[in-house]
Amino acid sequence: MTALFTSRFLTAALAVWLLAGVGINVLAQGNSTKFRPGKLTVKPADAPTGSHARINALVSRPGNSQDYVASGGGNWQIQSHSTYTYDTQGRLTQRLYTDPATNQNLGREKTTYDARGNEIEYRVEGWNGSAWELIDGYMTLISYDQKGNKTELISEYWDNVQNTWVREAREQTVYDANNLATSFTNSSWDGTTWQPEERIVLNNVGGVATSAVIQEYNSGVWTDAYRALNLTWHVLYEIPSAYVLETFDNNVWVQDEKYTAVYDANGGHVGTYENWNGTAWENFMRETETYDNNKNYTGWLDEDWNQMNNAWDYEGEDRQVLTYSGIDVTQRIYQDSWSSGTTTLEDRVKEVYSNFQTFNVSGVQDQLAEAAVNVYPNPASKMVTVSIPANKAAFTAIVADVTGKTWLTKTFQAGEENSVYIEALPKGIYLLQLQTESGTITKRIVKQ
Numbered sequence: 001m002t003a004l005f006t007s008r009f010l011t012a013a014l015a016v017w018l019l020a021g022v023g024i025n026v027l028a029q030g031n032s033t034k035f036r037p038g039k040l041t042v043k044p045a046d047a048p049t050g051s052h053a054r055i056n057a058l059v060s061r062p063g064n065s066q067d068y069v070a071s072g073g074g075n076w077q078i079q080s081h082s083t084y085t086y087d088t089q090g091r092l093t094q095r096l097y098t099d100p101a102t103n104q105n106l107g108r109e110k111t112t113y114d115a116r117g118n119e120i121e122y123r124v125e126g127w128n129g130s131a132w133e134l135i136d137g138y139m140t141l142i143s144y145d146q147k148g149n150k151t152e153l154i155s156e157y158w159d160n161v162q163n164t165w166v167r168e169a170r171e172q173t174v175y176d177a178n179n180l181a182t183s184f185t186n187s188s189w190d191g192t193t194w195q196p197e198e199r200i201v202l203n204n205v206g207g208v209a210t211s212a213v214i215q216e217y218n219s220g221v222w223t224d225a226y227r228a229l230n231l232t233w234h235v236l237y238e239i240p241s242a243y244v245l246e247t248f249d250n251n252v253w254v255q256d257e258k259y260t261a262v263y264d265a266n267g268g269h270v271g272t273y274e275n276w277n278g279t280a281w282e283n284f285m286r287e288t289e290t291y292d293n294n295k296n297y298t299g300w301l302d303e304d305w306n307q308m309n310n311a312w313d314y315e316g317e318d319r320q321v322l323t324y325s326g327i328d329v330t331q332r333i334y335q336d337s338w339s340s341g342t343t344t345l346e347d348r349v350k351e352v353y354s355n356f357q358t359f360n361v362s363g364v365q366d367q368l369a370e371a372a373v374n375v376y377p378n379p380a381s382k383m384v385t386v387s388i389p390a391n392k393a394a395f396t397a398i399v400a401d402v403t404g405k406t407w408l409t410k411t412f413q414a415g416e417e418n419s420v421y422i423e424a425l426p427k428g429i430y431l432l433q434l435q436t437e438s439g440t441i442t443k444r445i446v447k448q
Contacts (some may be wrong), residue, residue, distance in 0.1 A: 001362075003016040006256075010154065011045050017352065018125070020254065020372070022047065030234065032082040037284070038050045040115075041155050042128065047086045052164065059090045059358065059359050059361055060327050060329075060356050060357070060358050060359075061084065061086050061090055061092075061273060061356065061357055061358075062084055062329075062353035062354060063079065063083065063084055063329070063354065063355030063356065063357060064083055064084065064353070064354050064355045065081070065082045065084070065352060065353045065354070066078060066081055066082075066100070066187075066351070066352045067079050067080045067081065067082055067097075067349070067350075067352045067429075068349065068350040068351070068352075068353075068354050069348070069349055069427070069428075069429070069446050069448065070346070070349070070350070070379070070448070071349040071448075074079060074347070076347075077427075079100070079101075079428060079429055080098065080100060080106060080429065081097070081098045081100050081103070081444075082095055082096065082098075082351075083095070083096040083098070084096075085097065086357070086359065087113065088359070089117065089359065089361045090359035090361050091111070091113055091117070091234055092296075093111055093112070093113075093141065094108055094109065094110045094111070095108060095109045095111065096108045097259070097429075105132075106126075107125060107127060107128060107129035107401075108124075108125050108127075108132070109123065109124055109125075109420060110120070110122070110123040110125065110183040110371060112121075114142060114201045116144075116148070118140075118142055118150075119140065120136050120140050120141070120142060120246065121137065121138070121139045121140070121300070122137055122139075122442075123136075123137040123158075124136040124137055124431055124442060126400075126401075129236070132421050134158055134160070135158075135160050135400060135431075135434070136158055136160065136400070136431060137442075138155060138157045138158070138442075138443050139155070139156040139157055139158075139356075140154070140164060141153070141154040142154075147175075147179060147181060149173070149175055149181075151171060151173055151175075152170065152173070153170065153171045154167065154169075154170050155167075155168045155170070155171075155175055155292070156168055157202055157435070158408075162214070162446070165190040168188070168189055169186065169188055169189070169423055170186070170187045170188075170189070170194050171186055171187075172184070172185045172187075173183060173262065177412065178351050180202075180204045180207060180209075181201065181202060181209075182201070182202055182204070183199060183201045183202065184199065184200045184202075185199045186198045186199070190391075193200065195217075196217040196222075197216070197217055198214065198215065198216055198217070199215045199222055200214055200215075201213045201215065202215070204232075205391040206209065207211045208233070209231055210227045210230070210231050211227065211228060211230070211231055212227065212231065213226075214226040214227065214228070215340070216220065223248075225247070225248055226245060226247055226248065226256075227245075227246050227248070227253065227344055228243040228244070228245055228246075229243065229244045229245075229246065230242060230243060230244050231243045234263050234269070234391075240259070240261070241260070241261045241262075241263065242258075242259060242260045242261065243258070243259050244257075244259075245257040245258070245259070246260050251310050253357070254276075255276040256275070256276055257273060257274065257275060257284075258274040258276070258278070258281055259271060259272070259273055259274075260272050260274075260322040261371075264291075265293045266291040266292065266293060266295050266359050268289050268290040268291045269287075269288075269289050269293050270284065270287070270288050270289075271287045271288075271289075272285075272286045273286070279427070282305070282307070283305035283312075284304075284305055285293045285302070285304055285305065285313055286302075286303045286304075286305070287300065287301065287302055287303075288301040288303075290299070292322065294315070294324070294327070296322055296329065297299070297320060298319060298320050298321075298322065299317065299318060299319040299320065300317065300318050300319075301314075301315075301317045302315035302316050302317070302363075304314055310372065314339050314343050315347065316338045316376070317336060317337045317338075317343070318334070318335065318336035318337075318338070319334075319336070319345055320332055320333065320335070321334045321335065322331040322333055323390060325448075328353070328356045329353070330352065330353055331350065331352050332351045332353070332356075333347060333349070334347075334348045334349040334350070335347055335348060336376070336377060336378070336380065338376040338377035339376075339377035339380060339381075348378065348446060349379065349446055371409075372388040373414045374386075374446060375387075375432060375443045378443075378445050378446060379442045379445070379446035379448045380422060380446070380447065380448065381423065381448040382421065382422070382423045383419045383420060383422060384419070384422060384432070384445055385418060385419050386412075386418040386419075386422050386432075386434060387418070394411060394412060394413050395411070395412055395434060395435060396409065396410070396411045396412070396434070396435040397409070397410050397411075397412065397418075397420050397432060397433070397434055398432070398433040398434075398435070399420065399422065399425070399431070399432055399433075399445075400431050400433070401428060401429070401430055401431070407425055407430070408420070408422075408425075420432070420445050422445075427445045427447050428446070429444060429445075429446055429447075429448055430444070430445050430446075430447060431443075431444060431445075431446050432444075434443065
């Protein structure tokens, strides 16, 4: 089993854990956050909501933006105008897209939160000329115990063919008498009943999880598959700074992968993956995430270890170039090198913000709802590749524009190259919906 596979499995499994919510420490911060070892690190949202889990009591949010796509030669083509709406805690509740020439509605994204500040519904709607139509979305039904701990999350997605909400996944959390999570169970809906799939069993020592066993459900029996040892944390139960991963092979635990991250004062980190070669640890992958002095996300770099040259090879990079006026981010330029095949960063999307408003908030944390999915290059002219951690089964990709029109649908089989060809699509902004056995996620892509 390759380290790439095991690292993706671990991050996906631990994502279930954090989606379920872990104890009162996490709950006190507001929205559920994503576990962020390695590739699961939360990427910036499409809407400018500031740095995740690092905002101060006084936060600034834009009311409007002009949205551009790069057209080459340093030129930009305007695509839409956006209007942002927030609740009293500065959480984004709506992003409205309008035509820059006519000011007519194009589409909108809406987010709803429960009384505890956790996101419970996300909707993508298109304008049909007279009314809004729901074209995509997901819903999370959250149950709490008397102490405020999340005990169950049921995920549903919108089926725009049947025009109904469809059950998809369930995450259950068990706590001990000290309010520490002891296990997390993930189940999928087969149309009639919930079918258990994966479980994480924690070993808490002194109020901290120092190890975890990941189990799979086979023929009515839970069987060990992986375990994470020597767990240490950058943020307790949210962001690990180190672990050693072992696989259970022929009733023997075998070392497989090691992860170590070093964090800086702004919240960025350098995370290194190593493989076990049977006698020693060898470098495998390295990631570098950067934040500026305002603790806003500015970039992500992937590198692979070249054993022949005994050096790190550049894999790809994305970057955000931010312009400030005081505490306000007035402009954000998205750049990446994924499609260039070189280390040259290319402009992709630009958003220019205006009409700022400030909010006095307390304890508000991550507003982002990104899943452990990477779509690259983005923007793209010919195709985008979909990377889904631990994807061992078929999934469906649906591409629609912001008005709700579906342009293409493709189902990928397990092991198939996950490339979505968009060369025939007109230039513009599209919504890519990925329907997998473990959940549904919608990503915004730009066709150049």
